[in-house]
Each structure stands twice: as structure tokens, then as C-alpha cells.
Amino acid sequence: MTQRKRSRSRSIRNAAIVGVSTALLGVTAPVTASATGGSTPGPLTWSACEGTGLDPRQECATLDVPMDYADPGGPRIEMAVSRIPAEQPGSRRGALLLIPGGPGGSSLNDPSGKGQKLPQEVRDRHDLIGFAPRGLAPSTSVDCGLEHGDLATSKLRPWPAPDGSVDQNMATARRMADACVRNGGELIKHLSTANEARDIDRLRAALGERRISAWGVSYGTYVGAVYAQLFPHRTDRIVLDSNDDPDPARVARAWLAGHEQGVEDTFPEFAAWAARPGNPDRVARRAADVRPLFLRLAARLDRKPIPWPGANPAELNGNVLRQTMLDSLYSPGKFPTLARLMRAAQRGTVPPAPQAPPEAVLQNVAAVGAGVLCNDVAWPEDQAAYEKDVAVSRAEYPLTAGMPRNAMLCAAWPYPPREAPVRITGRGPSNVLLVQNERDVATPLTGARKLREAFGRRAVMVTVDSTGHDSYLANGNACGDATVSRFLATGMRPASDVRCG
Structure with missing residues (x-):
């Protein structure tokens, strides 16, 4: 294997395990959904994927799309894609985009990976499609x-100074934005959710599919919603799991702000666990004391x-503890990390x-996070x-110490948005299923309800009495999982919103 191939293989593996979760217009003429980038893309050329630990059935290809x-x-730029074909070709329905x-x-x-957790009936009838x-x-x-210190999660998230000052946050925003201007090239100006949705439609066409199903998670729910808005009649069965607030005036600013309520919804679950007798990581005798x-x-x-x-930053300060709290509330399985640090x-x-x-x-x-969050909508500079x-x-909200309303590097982003944010509406087929945990630190139920409202008759929502980010086949419950699985496998969807207790 050549050095270039080894580097590419490592990038595939590493990019798959890393995600950054957190995301009034000077607008040029908008690009419409019909701007699909010229001629219909030709069929993809599939070959063996590089990397280790992959299912031997997984194939990889590259798709060219307009920058x-x-x-x-x-x-043009390249988009790396992958697939595992439907396991029962005779009963194949189409493609399920992850x-x-x-x-x-x-x-x-x-x-x-997670595609293999899907029920057999879903895997029998759908090609599973992944992409970078x-x-x-x-x-x-x-x-x-970026400078090494600016890659710390507690720096990428805009935690204020201990006294509440945002002076350092604004200086950091200017420094990081300047670095993106110097080093990001032309492509960073064209990273956006709407362009990702257009790339998905190019992929759909290259796959030879008239319509495509999708399972979007977290920020992927916003991508899926934007795709369903721009290309409504290209959608088949759409599952959106752990849902972002689609507020077109704020976009990622609303997602960041949502952490206030997400922490308040979830921290009591951690407190009850952290005070439980017999817990080796117990931190207090009563939940009220945590x-x-x-x-x-x-x-x-x-x-x-x-x-x-060895840590970045090389000290345990208050904001590192707060960031660890935020990270640990994503799943009950991560609660011990916060308890042990406390x-x-x-x-x-x-x-x-x-x-x-x-x-x-x-x-x-x-860099990808910066480009998308800052290009999707203009952030205040004041x-x-x-x-x-x-x-x-x-x-x-003292637990989050002001971070959710603070200035990210987008406050100093020099590129105005190239188009207005997509407004999610109820126009299109009624084929969307939202699944949402009641206690989700990153995408709280309050924001999910706003997406449900925006979709109107197009969607129904399954609200799950569970704790954690990512509901379906992860931190949800058997009732929620069964409801989503039934929809993906058969198209049967609840007639109205339901709660899985």
C-alpha cells in the first residue's frame, strides 16, 4: 500500500469517529433546488474500501460535484461515498442514506457500523449508503x-471567562476566523447545509434512484430537513433522529442556545445516578447535593x-469541567467520566x-464545522x-455559565452568507418520522418540537421517555425503536404524534 493510500485510509477511519457538535443576511442571488450542477452524474464505479474493520461487503466510490x-x-470537488448492497436483491426497495x-x-x-444494527428486513430491502x-x-x-490550543473542545465551544467576560472569546473568534481565511481556500466559502443537500441529490442521481430514504441523526436531521424541503419529491422514507431547531433566523445559534435547556433536562438524571448507593463513582449522598x-x-x-x-489545555479549569459535563450528558454510559473527574x-x-x-x-x-456554521447564517458581530x-x-442557567449565547468564531467570519437559510415548511409528501428523546443535552425536546411544527402535515413525531443524544437503536427505548423500524421496513407510520413511555 502506498503512503498516499495509507494516509487516505487513516483519514477515512479517523473522520468516521470524530464529530463536532457544536453550530439579517447580506445575500447574493439564491441558488435554487433546480441548480443540480449541470448534467446528470454518471453511474458510480465501486471498488473495495481501504481501511480495517470494515464489513467485506462494503464498497467505496468517488462522486464529482460542483464546488x-x-x-x-x-x-469540481470529490465526495467519498460507500455502500453495502441490499441483502435480498429480489425484494430491494431502494437506498437508505445514513x-x-x-x-x-x-x-x-x-x-x-451502525447500519448493521438495523433490522434484517430493512437491510434486506435497502442499500446502505454512507458518505463523507x-x-x-x-x-x-x-x-x-488553527493553533493547537484552539483545537481544545473547551475553546471551540465559547465558554466565557470565569467573571463572565467575553473579551477573550471575541479575540479567539478573530484569530480563528483569520486562520480560516488564510488557509481554508476557496472551498471553505462553499461549505453549507444547502450545498450538502444538493450533493446528496447528486448522489441520489448517481445511484440511479428516483427517490431516496434517509436516516439523519443530530445535525443530520437539519441536513435531512433541508433536503426534504429542496427536493421533496425525491424523498421516500425519512427518519430524523435527535432533532435540531430549524429556526431560519438563527440556525446554528439556536442549536448552541439549546444546550441551556438540554443540560437542565438531563442533569437531574446524572444527579440521581451519581448519588445512588452502591455506585462506585458516587459523588454525593443525595441527588439534590450533586x-x-x-x-x-x-x-x-x-x-x-x-x-x-498531556491534556489540551494542560490544566483542569472550570470550563474544562463544564465541557466534560456537557460531553458526559450525551449518554448515560458516559456519566462515569464526569463523576470520576469531579x-x-x-x-x-x-x-x-x-x-x-x-x-x-x-x-x-x-474547519468543516466552522465553514458550515458560519456560512449558513450571519452571526452578530457586536x-x-x-x-x-x-x-x-x-x-x-448557571450550569452552562453563558456559553450557549456566547460568540463563536462566526462572530468574526468575513464571508457573508451566499444565500438565505432554507425555511422548513409543510410543502411536500407526508413521509417524515421524527424520533426524539425527552432528555437530550444536545438537541432538546423544545427544539425538536419546533421542527415538528415547521413540517406540519408532512411529519409525525415519536417522543421517547429516555435520556441521551441519539435515540433510535442507541439511547432510546424498545417502543421508539420498534416504531422507527416498522416505518423503515414497511412504510407504516403512526397516524399522529405518539409518546413511547
Whole structure:
């Protein structure tokens, strides 16, 4: 295997395991859904995938798409795609696209991974399709060349200073945006959710499918919603799992703000677990004591961080603890990570530094996230507006300390959006099923209800009495899983919204 192929193979594997979850217009003429980039793409040429640990049935191919759909005859970029063909060709219905989260996530290896958790009847009747979205390796990739310290998750998320100041956040935004301008090239200007939806339609055509089904998760729900809005009659069975608020005035700003309520919905579950007798990671005798303990620890670490060799940053400070809290609430299976860090901080120690993905992968994922979040909608540039919002947020939601209303690098993004955000409506076939946990730190139920409202008659929603991000076949329950599986396998969908208790 050549060095280039080895590098490509590593990028495929690494991009598949890394995602960044967090995401008024000076608009040029919008690109419409009919701007599909010129002639219909030819059939894909499938070959064996590079990498290890893949299902031997998985095949890979490359699709050329326009970098700029307003200039379909201009430069082209590559999109890496994968598939596992339907297991019963005689009963094949079509293709099921696995839309990843992020922005910055990949589903390239998902046909071999989570796709194999799908019921046999679904796998019998659908090709499972994965892809690396534009900008993400091994598709034509982007890189901002950010400073190492700016790749820390607690820096990518805009946590204010301990006193609530956002001065450093604004300076960081300018530094990171400048790096993206210097190093991101032309492609970073063309990363957007609408362009990802257009790429998906090019992929649909290349697959030879008149209509395509999809399972979108997290940010992938917004991608799926935008695709269903731009190309409504190209959709078959659409499942959107852990749903983003589609507010066209705010887009990713609404997703970031949603963490306030997401933490409030989910933290009580952690507190009950962390106070349970017999739990080896117990941090308090009563659930009611866990929240004040966390707030005291964060404040103590704000004043006196603990050195943490090998970590980025190289100290355990209050914002690192807060970021660990946010990450750990994504799934009950991650609760021990936060509890153990809290116990270590109480003793004035730290656990071993968490292992980070390779820096090249982090750079790529961060650049894709920046491009999409900042190109989808214009963010305010006024520092005073962020200061005001952060102060309100800190008072109302102390666990998140103002971060959800603070300035990301988009506050200094120099490129105006090239088109208005897509407004999700009820126009189109009634073939969308939303599935949503009641307690989801990243995409709270409040935001999912707004997507449900926007879709109107096109959708029904299954609300699941469960905790964690990603519901279907992950952190949901048997009732929710069975409802989604039935829809994908047979097309049978509840007649109206239901709750799975």
C-alpha cells in the first residue's frame, strides 16, 4: 500500500469517529433546488474500501460535484461515498442514506457500523449508503491551520471567562476566523447545509434512484430537513433522529442556545445516578447535593486550576469541567467520566489525560464545522450584544455559565452568507418520522418540537421517555425503536404524534 493510500485510509477511519457538535443576511442571488450542477452524474464505479474493520461487503466510490452550484461549470470537488448492497436483491426497495451529525461528522463507515444494527428486513430491502460530506477527508478536504490550543473542545465551544467576560472569546473568534481565511481556500466559502443537500441529490442521481430514504441523526436531521424541503419529491422514507431547531433566523445559534435547556433536562438524571448507593463513582449522598457540588467545583477550578499534563489545555479549569459535563450528558454510559473527574477534582488530582484524535483530523473537522456554521447564517458581530446575552444566560442557567449565547468564531467570519437559510415548511409528501428523546443535552425536546411544527402535515413525531443524544437503536427505548423500524421496513407510520413511555 502506498503512503498516499495509507494516509487516505487513516483519514477515512479517523473522520468516521470524530464529530463536532457544536453550530439579517447580506445575500447574493439564491441558488435554487433546480441548480443540480449541470448534467446528470454518471453511474458510480465501486471498488473495495481501504481501511480495517470494515464489513467485506462494503464498497467505496468517488462522486464529482460542483464546488459552487451557482457555477456548475466551474471547479469540481470529490465526495467519498460507500455502500453495502441490499441483502435480498429480489425484494430491494431502494437506498437508505445514513446522514451523519456534526457538522464535521462522517457516515462513510456506517454501512459497516451502525447500519448493521438495523433490522434484517430493512437491510434486506435497502442499500446502505454512507458518505463523507464536502470538505471532510477523504472527500476534498479543508483545513484552517488553527493553533493547537484552539483545537481544545473547551475553546471551540465559547465558554466565557470565569467573571463572565467575553473579551477573550471575541479575540479567539478573530484569530480563528483569520486562520480560516488564510488557509481554508476557496472551498471553505462553499461549505453549507444547502450545498450538502444538493450533493446528496447528486448522489441520489448517481445511484440511479428516483427517490431516496434517509436516516439523519443530530445535525443530520437539519441536513435531512433541508433536503426534504429542496427536493421533496425525491424523498421516500425519512427518519430524523435527535432533532435540531430549524429556526431560519438563527440556525446554528439556536442549536448552541439549546444546550441551556438540554443540560437542565438531563442533569437531574446524572444527579440521581451519581448519588445512588452502591455506585462506585458516587459523588454525593443525595441527588439534590450533586448540582451545588458541581457548581462549587467549577468555581474552585476557575480560581485555582489543576495542572493536567498531556491534556489540551494542560490544566483542569472550570470550563474544562463544564465541557466534560456537557460531553458526559450525551449518554448515560458516559456519566462515569464526569463523576470520576469531579471526584478527582475534589482530591486536587486529575485522571490520565483523555486521548485525542490525530491533530490533522481535528483540524479538518474544526474547519468543516466552522465553514458550515458560519456560512449558513450571519452571526452578530457586536460584542456588547454577546455580553448582554451571556449575562442573562449565566443568571438563568448557571450550569452552562453563558456559553450557549456566547460568540463563536462566526462572530468574526468575513464571508457573508451566499444565500438565505432554507425555511422548513409543510410543502411536500407526508413521509417524515421524527424520533426524539425527552432528555437530550444536545438537541432538546423544545427544539425538536419546533421542527415538528415547521413540517406540519408532512411529519409525525415519536417522543421517547429516555435520556441521551441519539435515540433510535442507541439511547432510546424498545417502543421508539420498534416504531422507527416498522416505518423503515414497511412504510407504516403512526397516524399522529405518539409518546413511547
